[in-house]
Amino acid sequence: MNTRTLELLVGLFVAAGLAALFMLAMSVSNLASFGGDDxxxxxxxxxxxxxxxxxxxxxxxxxxxxxxxxxxxxxxxxxxxxxxxxxxxxxxxxxxxxxxxxxxxxxxxxxxxxxxxxxxxxxxxxxxxxxxxxxxxxxxxxxxxxxxxxxxx
Amino acid sequence: MIYLLDRGKDVLNAQLDRIQGLGRSTLAALSRLGRANVFLIDVLVGLTGMLIRPGLLIKQLFSVGVQTLVIIVVAGLFVGMVMALQAYYALVDFGAEDSVSVMVVLSLLRELGPVITALLFAGRAGSALTAEIGLMKATEQLSGMEMMAVNPIERVVAPRFLAGVISMPLLAAIFSAVGVLGGYLVAVELLGLDAGAFWSQAQSKVELFEDLGNGMIKSLVFGFVVSWIAVFEGYDCIPTSEGLGQATTRTVVYGSLAILVLDFVLTALMFSK
Amino acid sequence: MSETLIKIRGLKFSRGDRVIFDNVDMDIPRTGITAIMGPSGTGKTTLLKLIGGQLTPDAGTIEVDGQNVHQLKTRALYALRKRMGMLFQSGALLTDLSVFENVAYPIREHTKLNESMVRQLVLLKLNAVGLRGAMDLSPAELSGGMARRVAMARAIALDPMMIMYDEPFTGQDPISMGVLVKLIKSLNDALNVCSIVVSHDVYETMSIANYVYIISAGTVVEHGAPDEIRNSHSEWTKQFMEGLADGPVPFHFDAPPLLDDLFAGSGKRRA
Incomplete structure (x- = not known):
């Protein structure tokens, strides 16, 4: 496998991980209601x-x-x-x-x-x-x- | 008479041997622990090398992270689905089936996500790390590097260790997210709960830092410990095929035990007030 | 005999309870091929690792080019190792890199040459061992003898002052053995370096060595030019050189008389 594909897949992996974190934060936890401070x-x-x-x-x-x-x-x-x-x-x-x-x-x-x-x-x-x-x-x-x-x- | 004396001596000697053996294995275990810690410091020092050679890290992120992804996604999906089903049957008797999502999400974020990911990681990536490093040791590749004035800890071990530490929280997050989706599929699509209630119940009960944050801290700790065990067992193995097999087994066994024990300790620290 | 490159004095080393070296003195000259021979298990490989600073002796000193190997700081030791080439028994090629990349590895690590220079150097080194055509193969595709030749090309990549060969002839067919013998000789002559060959293949080693050390049971039994060794009067040396089954090294491992053992009782091991 060449370096380019490798980097791409790793990039996808990291992005997927961060996206999963983001999804958890936004849709299932109460982050959305934090905005109530204003x-x-x-x-x-x-x-x-x-x-x-x-x-x-x-x-x-x-x-x-x-x-x-x-x-x-x-x-x-x-x-x-x-x-x-x-x-x-x-x-x-x-x-x-x-x-x-x-x-x-x-x-x-x-x-x-x-x-x-x-x-x-x-x-x-x-x-x-x-x-x-x-x-x-x-x-x-x-x-x-x-x-x-x-x-x- | 003399026969009896002889027999007595034999028994005594056997007992002494046993005590000696016990002492020897205790000392061996302690010195292994010491080696593991010295080794960890070497690895942490070796991490600085990553700054100049990000390519090594990327390669390891691929074999440690990307190649573990499929098993994590499949496992996460089914764990989430099972959780939803179980929670539904338990809660429906109390008319509280709207809380299915709370139960699924909380157990995934707090426990199942970090722990199952770490266990799967130890079995899939951890054993592979041990085998790989052990094989490099057995085929004198590590020695060869040393003789080429290249530090194998910096070049071989540190990237693998760091890749493990980085991958684990990402994998755990993916596991939990896919698990929540699996729970959603079962609760909403299969059992006909209200989609809005599913999300809003979870949102009202799940704390960002308390639950998601602590879960991520857990998986970071697990990633650190499992990767440490895996690379150490590989580096410290007896360089024969038998020693390699034992080292791989030890990675999975010690890794899994460490995860479960640490999970209890961390849970006690985080969620008890 | 030319100037001394490696000076070993009073070397003691043991693994657990087993003494491997007991008070060994050696002088290895700066040029020419020095052979270190002895039966299996006498720690010949250990000696190379001691010289390379991978192991630390219990007592005694090893000086390489005037530097005491075991008192060097890591940085200085690594600097010294850059001037040492070592050929491991298995070749120790990095399995995830191609033949070309393996030879290029030390060059890339320790120099800042540009890609075309690296390529030229690697091709020259591979040509020297006759494997320029194999540069795109992976180490798994090489035979044992070819792997060793690639490892040789890698060992000379940085033009070291000395090359250590660990059992270069073991397990080779006659042709690749001949190739390796010729290569060690020709590399040594072309580069004018110090070559240390550790081996128990008497015939091949003696044919190219300039000086021979024979070690057994942790000590130097005999040393001298190959001819002196061949004409040695020592019983032990004779047994080793001619490969006799019995002699000073007995055929039987140390044991009580056979009859005693046979009737020592059922199922009970000797303590």
């Missing part, structure tokens, strides 16, 4: 965030529009303060939109669902969502269910 940041307070984590998705009607960028505990209101970064193209959410912590599927991960409100004014960088609904904690639901059953009897 989005605008809004905040929300929750009594209980359940299993929500930094980098959990933020979705509206099930479509991912941003991600959670920070979670902290607010010592003044004794609440969880969740900061999320919303992709810049989704910049027309009314200011009275509500945020709830939902679970995808029965055992799936938790994410924040945004429900648009009706005001004319929009959420901007630094805004805070006032209407929030905490995560459902399975133990509490089961507890309530048992009490209500007990009351019926």
């Amino acid at each position: 989005g605008y940041v809004i905040k929300a307070r929750f009594d209980n965030i359940g299993g929500l984590k930094v980098r959990s998705p933020v979705a509206a009607s099930g479509v991912r529009i941003g991600r959670v960028s920070d979670i902290s505990y607010d010592l003044e209101g004794f609440e969880a303060l969740v900061t999320m970064s919303i992709d810049p193209q989704y910049n027309v959410f009314p200011i009275d939109s509500s945020a709830s912590i939902l679970t995808s599927g029965l055992l799936g991960e938790q994410y924040i669902g945004l429900e648009p409100g009706a005001e004319e004014e929009f959420l901007v960088a630094g805004s805070e969502i006032d209407i929030t609904q905490s995560a459902l904690v399975l133990e509490e639901i089961i507890g309530q269910f048992i009490y209500s059953k007990a009351d019926e009897e």
